[in-house]
Amino acid sequence: MSLFREIQRRAKQVAPQVVAACVLAYFAYHAIHGERGFLAYLHISKELRQAENVAAEVAAERARMERRVALLRPDGLDPDMLEEQARKHLNFGAPGDVIILAPDN
Secondary structure, eight states: OHHHHHHHHHHHHHHHHHHHHHHHHHHHHHHHHSTTSHHHHHHHHHHHHHHHHHHHHHHHHHHHHHHHHHHTSGGGOOHHHHHHHHHHHHOOOOTTOOOOOOOOO
């Protein structure tokens, strides 16, 4: 009977430590693998960098298009751009021009 009492006495001493260790392990696991844990943070950070790269590419493309459109505005018409567009859309060329056809991308 004394063995049973000794086990019971030590269990009472160890039980809070075991419960605390289990709670700590639970929170540590979810801090790493949880829905808002460290690994989820790394995944979202990677997606954010990719989205920022795509946004930068789109912004550069938009700026390039805006520059080309600005050249066709009536207040600042660029003769070279007008000639390029006329050749492209009207299939127009000046006499004596050498025309090299390239496939469209």
